Amino acid sequence: MLHIDLWKRVLIWLTCAVGLWLALPNAFYPRVETHNDAEAAIAKGQTGPELSAAAATWPDWLPSGLVNLGLDLRGGAHLLAEVQVGDVYEARMEAMWPGLRDALRPERAAIGTIRKQPSAPDEIRIRIGNPDGMARALEVVRGLARPIQTLTGVGSTDIEVRPEGDQIVVTLSEAEKLASDDRTVRQALEIVRRRIDEVGTREPTIQRQGADRILIQVPGIGSASELKDIIGTTAQLTFNPVVARGSDPDAQPGVGEKIVPALDEEGLYYTLESAPVVTGEELVDAQPSFDQNGRPAVNFRFNTTGARKFGDYTAENIGAPFAIVLDDEVISAPVIQSHIPGGSGIITGNFTIEESTNLAVLLRAGALPAGLDFLEERTIGPELGQDSIDAGKVATMVAFAAVLVFMFLSYGLFGIFANIALVLNIVLIFGLLSLIGATLTLPGIAGIVLTVGMAVDANVLVFERIREELKTARGPSRAIELGYEKALSAIFDANITTFITAVILFAMGSGPVRGFAITLGLGILTSVFTAIFVTRLMIVMWFERRRPKTIEV
Template identity: 45%
Template sequence: MLYFAPWKIALILAVSLLGIWYAAPNFSPVPGQTVNLGLDLRGGSHLVFEVDLEGVREERLTGLSQEANVLLRQQPNIPVAANAVIGNEVVIRVARDDDMEEAFTRLQSLSRPIGDSTAALTGALSARNVSFVREDEERTIRINLTDAALVDIRDRTLSQSIEVIRRRIDATGTTEPSITRQGDERILVQVPGEDDPQSIIRLVGTTAVMTFHLVREDVAVGADGQARTPPGVMILQQENLSEPYIAVERRAMVQGENLTYAGSTFQEGRWVVEFRFDTAGAAAFGRVTAQNVGRRFAVVLDDVVISSPVILGPILGGSGVIQGSFDAESANELAVLLQAGALPADLTVVEQRSVGPGLGQDSIDKGTIAVVIGFIGVIVFMLAAYSLFGVFSNIALMLNVTLILGALSGLQATLTLPGIAGIILTIGMAVDANVLIYERIREESKNGRTPANAIERGYSEALSAILDANITTLIAAGVLYMLGAGPVRGFAVTLGIGILTSVFTAFVFSRLLIAMWVKGLKPKKLPI
């Protein structure tokens, strides 16, 4: 076991040097990636958003009401006396008694299986999205969202919101934001290094639903935008344009969901936002622009017109630019919003605060002191208990901490205050493996074995115990990472990396050092 093939020695040295290479930028001005510091160490913005799930529920009920209208208007048409969203249900009143059975049959197609993970976990594998209440005497059919549907709406809305928020913040170049669900209606956003929460609020809080509508020049909007409009027309406010209000066709000619790319660029002396559609969007945009040359179309973002250019000719390439009173920052912000996609629900800020870099530096200083104290304590103990073998374990321990920093730098993982606690715990766990090995070597040496045989027996007999202890701890770290959030994940990351580096340094690297010592000096007695 003390023999190392040349390729094994080369591999051990390569891993060690690679870890040192990645860790070096944290201690010297050499170019390279350094460890990302979390909000508690670096300072930054802490925000909690509340998701408007009530609005999403109302939209879902309105959609059910419209679907019901389509079903009942199929031939033969079923006259309806009323179809409205009242409270938490869609109430449909059929005009004639004879149509009740057919109306109820048609509306059954609105019931669809959910089949989500929540339903599966609760055993409701056939959970449906709606339930019906039929009141024949009143010629009324009530459609309600089921509890399983409400849970599905909540989970999907929160998951989609988190993903959109992450894409928006990542597009700004911010490193390792923490975006997690908090309870049933809130999302926690922590952005290290960003000391202006308002910039995050502007970026995250905008719903960013973009649509393209044809402008109706023949409709008078009135001085205050409150004029009556014909069917199919709506009046919208314009942003930073000469006309405060403008009339547009209610039906969108192209939806923003057809966008595949959006980016800011500088053209002809001003900032604009480039956009590009997918195949379906490009076809629709080309068709509409070809049919309406000379007319204006409005680019609408969250019910506000941000641009209303004239169609000079068919736009058949599926791409174009949005012009407006943009500067570099606003053009980039709009491009980020469009590229990331629309939020599925409105967000309201319920908590915001900034963590100053001074507080973060104080945490770093205290964490560094804790690491140093723990490190020195372990070094002194190993030297006192195992003499020269303690020197080997201490060298391995130094490499272990270096490898952890190198892994954090290379993976661009975020180091938090709990992460520092994970490093301190790793220092103790690393020498624990050496203690098991050295005690076994000491025992074998007392039993009369030669130094080489005692060392071989010590490492081989201690291996199973070392693996068992570290594998179970690694599993615990994995569970913490999957189920935890924020600080818990920071602890799990450093603990998991530390376990892997500890096994390498305590069992492999220290054994190489001892093997080289035995081979070079050929001791008759072990100094342990």
């Protein structure tokens, strides 16, 4: 006999209600978006009657999650930038010269005078006064080589040293160049992401392409030139004394103090002296390394001015913490263990190798490490995006209407039940997209249109099976029950294979392909749910009320 437990009925209708609740804001997109933007501005400390009025455009007790519109729907800017990784080599060589000079000075008795010679950007040439001391000079310089840290451990050294007559030639090793290129692109990627996030745009696409390129797509921004200006701004990196730490963001700081949140520890706030000890402009380098116990750490180095200020401060504040602040967020607050002369220090902690690498990236994120060469620039106007939305709406409505008419003409009352389930199916898709904050692109709309056509497949299988069972004269109740039971395996087999394809597309694809995979995958899940549970529940409720002796499908 047809029967569905009460708790199952409540759960099915509750799921549909939650989906409708989550999808509701998308029906009032401009109002909710204005509300969300105003709330974000208020959260950053901005105030004003305009913001308060904008925040009040949507009730706080209603959900405010929206389906983000991609670049092709909303308009915006598209940039493809190539990172000039070679620029870093010259800076590394320049930063290395003081250390080489200081290491060779005590050996003057054996090697003679030390003179830096004109050289290529990616090398240092040092002429020594006494060529007979070349062996000793090479030994000293090679002693400055550092092991290269990788995710698999320690590889080769970072420099190569060779003699050429009375000159010592120091270059970066090939392994170090590869590692440096990777760090440079990662650093540029992090800086670009932080700069764009500051603008508050919704769901920008910032991803690495190939070895040295970055794809940047920002919906809702005016033009590509405006986006380039945003990327060109400089991050603010400072090293500040720590006064206290706590969990109250509204605590009143003292004169000359400020409260700054921790980057990686939610709910933790630091009270800092507003005047920094040194700033990111005085930071020369920060690299992942290992401490004396072999644990991952981060080495950093200041220029001459920063080294002097940092050395004086650490000598006077042993045992006190100091904060590394990036864009008004504390990324680390190590304790000063000893006097740190020379402008070099090490940050230790319970880091993994990947975490120490990421921290080094953040420390270097005060400015772009190398120039960006913009290979491709496009500005997509909102009118073009609106045309895409309108075309997608028309396509969806035409497909939707065609399926509704077909199902009604083919299956009568049962077709109406399937049509109601199809409407709920679309609602559930938008509810899930809003819940996970997914980005809807033009291929994503194509996935929804495809889902509309595929959504009734399960119902068609069930209804055709019910027709066959009715021919056995077992009665309508038994025919409906057997129709669902025998069609279930075919429904799962057909949808699981398609769902696996969607997962593979999402994992292996990028951009538009992933947008299509998301809507297709979610559409399969909601289609199976509405076909197996929602349509069946409506049929059971109708059958319990009418108790027909015969049915037509």
